Amino acid sequence: MLISSKGRYALRLMIHIAAFGESGGKISLREVAERESISLKYLEQVVRPLMQEGLLRSVRGKGGGYVLARPASEITAGDILRAAEGQRPTVACEGLEGSCGRVDLCSTVRFWTGLERAIDSYVDGVTLADLAHIPEIDLIGDGGEALGEGKGPIG
Amino acid sequence: MLISSKGRYALRLMIHIAAFGESGGKISLREVAERESISLKYLEQVVRPLMQEGLLRSVRGKGGGYVLARPASEITAGDILRAAEGQRPTVACEGLEGSCGRVDLCSTVRFWTGLERAIDSYVDGVTLADLAHIPEIDLIGDGGEALGEGKGPIG
DNA sequence: CGGAAACCCTAGGAATTCTCTCGGATTAAC
DNA sequence: GTTAATCCGAGAGAATTCCTAGGGTTTCCG
DSSP states (O other), rough: BBBOHHHHHHHHHHHHHHSSSSSSSSSOOOHHHHHHHOOOOHHHHHHHHHHHHHSSSEEEEOEEEEEEEEEGHHHHHGHHHHHHHOOOOOOOOOOTTTTTTSSTTTHHHHHHHHHHHHHHHHHHTTBHHHHHHOOOOOOSSSSSSGGOOOTTTTO | OBBHHHHHHHHHHHHHHHHTTTTSSSSSSHHHHHHOOOOOOHHHHHHHHHHHHTSEEEEEEEEEEEEESSSGOOOBBBHHHHHOOOSSOOOTTTTTTTTTTSHHHHHHHHHEEEEEEEEHHTTTTTTTHHHHHHOOOOSSSSSSSSGOOTTTTOO
């Protein structure tokens, strides 16, 4: 019940690109590293799965950098987290098929699947635009509600 | 985005106690270990935080065993998972207060808090009675809905 | 062309965590 | 007092995570 720091860094990176790369649409890792106080070499590693999943596009060579491959409103936190954490399932049920002869296993499979669905439902309901405070034309209308604004004491 | 196997074993153990200990209310770890094919010594370690959190009560000495400290319908999966995984927060935000001068951090804090709330909301909506298929008097009426019966292909 | 600045790739190492084992201590039934 | 159970502390081995390091490749700019 824990998200690794790789996922957190990936989220911070994507938010930074979304927020500061909006003018030219492009930002270098070096700049992000300085502003977020993260090692450049580590960021290079964080950025790779994000590239592989097609969430970012890169401009190589001097003056290059990274750009969002899609508009920030079309990238969800779930996209980023799943890319960063790898494709491994949230929880495996000891094979998930062979050992289900026991009394209690089938209900636990349903339980874990439901948990995974609950998590996905939340993280896919928050877009990068929400997180970066980018004012977007509100086409759908359910963009920000998952953040639960005003409900908690954190605002 | 992953639950350790300690949490899974704890859940299996609690379900087993709920299901098989219902008559006398008591079952020994040895019996659980044999039926679930888990090492007894490992189960002893799994059971410890469950005791500390007051979810189980023990009867020491020969013929002893473990009993649910409360009715299965009053123990949630969240209680078990939080006890087994330790009290660590789902995700920490690099101090959660000091470094929030950055542009993007406050929104991520809200995001992580919301995720934690979503997870808690799910796991606290499923009781041990649901998981163990114990027929209980349905007082509240929202006991089993979180399992999403019939919605998925897993039944 | 050649240097500089960026992206890109592979390899690992220190630290941590996870999974599980071991040997025993304590308690209570018989 | 033997036996069967709960308890307790200390790890070992393996895996994972977090991060660093060193280079290779691409492109800009003079």
